[in-house]
Amino acid sequence: MAIAYRKQVDSDTEFALWKIEEKAEDLYKQLQLDRYEKAYVEQLKLGKRHLHWLAVRVLLRTMLNTTEYIDCKIDAHGKPFLVTIPYHISLSHSFEYAAVMISKSSPVGIDIEQIREKVDRIAYKFMQPEEMAFISETDKIDQLYACWCAKEAVYKCFGQKEVSFANHISLEPFNFAKAGQVNAHLNKGAVSLDYRVDYLQYEDYMIGYVKG
Numbered sequence: 001m002a003i004a005y006r007k008q009v010d011s012d013t014e015f016a017l018w019k020i021e022e023k024a025e026d027l028y029k030q031l032q033l034d035r036y037e038k039a040y041v042e043q044l045k046l047g048k049r050h051l052h053w054l055a056v057r058v059l060l061r062t063m064l065n066t067t068e069y070i071d072c073k074i075d076a077h078g079k080p081f082l083v084t085i086p087y088h089i090s091l092s093h094s095f096e097y098a099a100v101m102i103s104k105s106s107p108v109g110i111d112i113e114q115i116r117e118k119v120d121r122i123a124y125k126f127m128q129p130e131e132m133a134f135i136s137e138t139d140k141i142d143q144l145y146a147c148w149c150a151k152e153a154v155y156k157c158f159g160q161k162e163v164s165f166a167n168h169i170s171l172e173p174f175n176f177a178k179a180g181q182v183n184a185h186l187n188k189g190a191v192s193l194d195y196r197v198d199y200l201q202y203e204d205y206m207i208g209y210v211k212g
Contacts, residue, residue, distance in 0.1 A: 015101035018059040027054035032069040055098035056091045079159040090156050107212035109157030111149040115204050119144045126165035134173035143176040149208025150197040154184050157212045
């Protein structure tokens with residue numbers, strides 16, 4: 001399938017979703033990979049992660065509108081980057097969708113998650129008590145996913161390991177809607193950063209995205 005959804009965030013930043021309906025071999029044919037990537041793909045062939053890895057790279061290739069080889073590496077903190085193209089990128093995937101965000105000017109972060117009831121059971125792992133206090137009972141599951149995706153997007157945008165969603169990333173109160181914004185703060189040691197995170201519900205998925 002082609003791009004299922006595309007949003008221009010500003011003049012030099014956008015993100016897109018790819019609905020994964022292809023077989024792995026069909027996605028593979030659309031890519032140029034070096035020998036290390038080919039070997040890595042061979043290790044992934046058992047399961048959904050294989051399709052996700054291929055799909056995000058097909059989407060990245062489509063968004064960059066190139067038939068040339070894209071050298072996409074992962075740094076020491078697990079953050080993807082382009083070796084020869086001066087764009088910031090962030091990758092995500094969940095079940096049937098892959099997501100990619102790119103910017104010419106600033107670090108970015110994106111997260112997509114399928115909305116499921118189980119988030120209520122694990123909310124204590126990523127939410128602070130004062131954050132739980134502003135969660136609406138009417139939209140509890142959806143709003144918790146908006147919070148999770150917002151924190152994940154901030155984490156990816158910041159791009160360093162050992163950041164706790166519950167202890168280091170806090171969200172200001174917000175009223176949930178199908179699309180909206182939430183102010184987030186990352187505080188860890190000497191680091192203190194403020195973010196404005198956008199979120200939107202797409203079908204039964206939640207997406208959080210942010211530009212640093």
